[in-house]
Amino acid sequence: MYTRKNQRDLTAAEKKGFVAAVLAVKRSGEYEDFVRLHDEYNVSDQQGGLRAGHMAPSFLPWHRRFLLEFERALQRVDPKVTVPYWDWTADNTPAAGLWAEDFLGGTGRARDQQVTTGPFAHKEGNWTIRNGVTTGKFLTRDLGRPSSPVSLPSRAEIAAALDETVYDAAPWDSTVTTGFRNRLEGWITGDARGRNHNRVHRWVGGAMLSTASPNDPVFWLHHSFVDLLWDRWQRAHPASGYLPERRLGAGDPQRGRVISREEPLPPWNVAPSALLDHSGLYRYAE
Template identity: 70%
Template sequence: MYTRKNQRDLTRTEKKRLVSALLELKRSGRYDEFVTLHGRHYVTDDEEGPRASHMTPSFFPWHRRFLLEFERALRAVDPGVSVPYWDWTTDNSPASSLWAEDFLGGTGRAGDGKVMTGAFAHANGNWNIRARVGDGSFLTRNLGRPSDPVSLPTRQDVAKALSDPLYDAGPWNSTVTRGFRNKIEGWGSGGTATTYNHNRVHRWVGGVMLGATSPNDPVFWLHHAFMDLLWDRWQRAHPDSGYLPRRKLPASDPQHGRVFSLHEPMPPWDVTPAQLLDHGRVYRYA
């Protein structure tokens, strides 16, 4: 078992090793495979087909498996590396340590959002954006969106979501107003008002984090490690609650065949949410 640490507690050496492992995954082409996979499985309410990763109850287990697969690839490069988490309720400024030159680099320049600092800056020649939606071969960010400011979620925002003992509810999509899942994932009516928690963080970072190929920005993994930690906290706070729906939805339900119940295998791994409820044998959070 290994430990996922708060990114602010990483030593200089740990940061260097993580950046090196990320760059090696990128060189090998493996990193872009993860970006493509995420883009392929980003299916909205209005699109046809199964919805395993977003706007759906399996948001948490799907991303837990996605992170685990990515972490295994990282640890194959360097067994001493794990994915740290970014607690954006505390490290909530463009001046926070994760945006430093020696770690993820900072915000993008005015005009095109091109990131100019850190190991992932395009000028260094190691981080070409290949798997993408739209144009642009370089990493982009617009931290805080100065021209139309957006703030990161607060501890109170997270606490409100964590206090809900219900995991999720019908109609099992972006419009749900009850339950922990959508209060953290952060969709509003019809999937358009992306203003809460997880979604608000994507908006705050901006650039490539706004699209379905958001893992092009390495901060994606730190953000979703925190999502995973919050799911863990919710489970501990509500031991008598659990993943919903527990049973396959009936054929009469509009979400039949699109939403994954507790024991239905999720693509692309053929693993069920039930198999991903507990991470305790694999990793822990510091």
């Protein structure tokens, strides 16, 4: 078993090792597979077909497995590397350490949002966007969205999600107003900024606004924290398991669009039930 650390607690050597492993996965071409996969399984309420990655109960187990697959790719490069987490309630400004030159680099320049600092700047020659939603080849960010400021989620907003006593509820989509999953994912009706997970994507801006959001390496640190929050919720509500427990009935409009506890998650053919306990694989240093 290994430990995922808060990014602010990484040593200089650990930061260097993480960055080097990410760049190696990028050079191999495997990184593009992760970007394409996230784009493929980011299906909205308005689209037809199965919703596996977002706007559905499987949001959390799908991303837990996605994160594990990426972490395994990093560890094939360097077995010591794990995916750190970014606690956006604490490191909540563009001056936070994760945006430093020696780690993820900073925000984009004003005229085109191009990131020009750090190891993932296009000018360094190591980070060309090949599977974005636009034709741009460089990483983009707009931290805090200065033209129309947005704040990162607060501890109180996280607490409100953690206080939910059920995992999810019908109609199992972005419109549900109760349940931990959507409180954390953040599709809250009437709030254009979104909440929690969603607002972090908006705060970072640039590549993180698209379905190809893994093009920004901060995606992994963000989802590591989302996974940690799910872990906290599970420990706080041990009697409240993944829902729905069973495949939805034939008359339910969400049948075939929502994955129940024992149905397989694509593309790995593993059920959410197999992803509810990570204690044999990793832990979080809090």
